[in-house]
Amino acid sequence: MNYVYILRCNDDSLYTGWTNNLEKRVKAHSNGKGAKYTKARLPVELVYFEEYENKVEAMRREYAIKQLKRKEKLMLIKK
Template sequence: MWFLYVLRCADDTLYTGVTTDRARRLAEHNAGRGSRYTAGRRPVSMIGSWSFADRAEAQAAEAHFRRQSRAQKLAIVADRLPFLGSPFHYPD
């Protein structure tokens, strides 16, 4: 199972990615190994995720999610809405 996830960075920006292990990926981001973007914006917290059957679906969902405005992204997360047919998963 693959997950599309959304992080809130220390500077209040949002970061979106895909992973098979949300806890491991969050730890990597907070250790400065997750991405160049989040390395300078720590700490980060996971504010939502959605599950997908495979990597291709998760990456397609990520591309679609990134095209949303910041306000739309925050509304999807705040309302815990399904995204592209996938149910919202509150962060563990």
């Protein structure tokens, strides 16, 4: 499976990414070995994710979520 996920960072910002191993990726972010963005904003919390059959679908969805405004992302998380 492939996953699109949103993390809430320590400064209350949101980070969106994709992976094929959600548990491992969130752990990497939490240990400061994920993205440069999250490394400077620890700790992080997984607040949302979606599953996809293939990488292309997940990457398209990641891009779509990244185009959303913060308010729209928060509404997505609340659902």
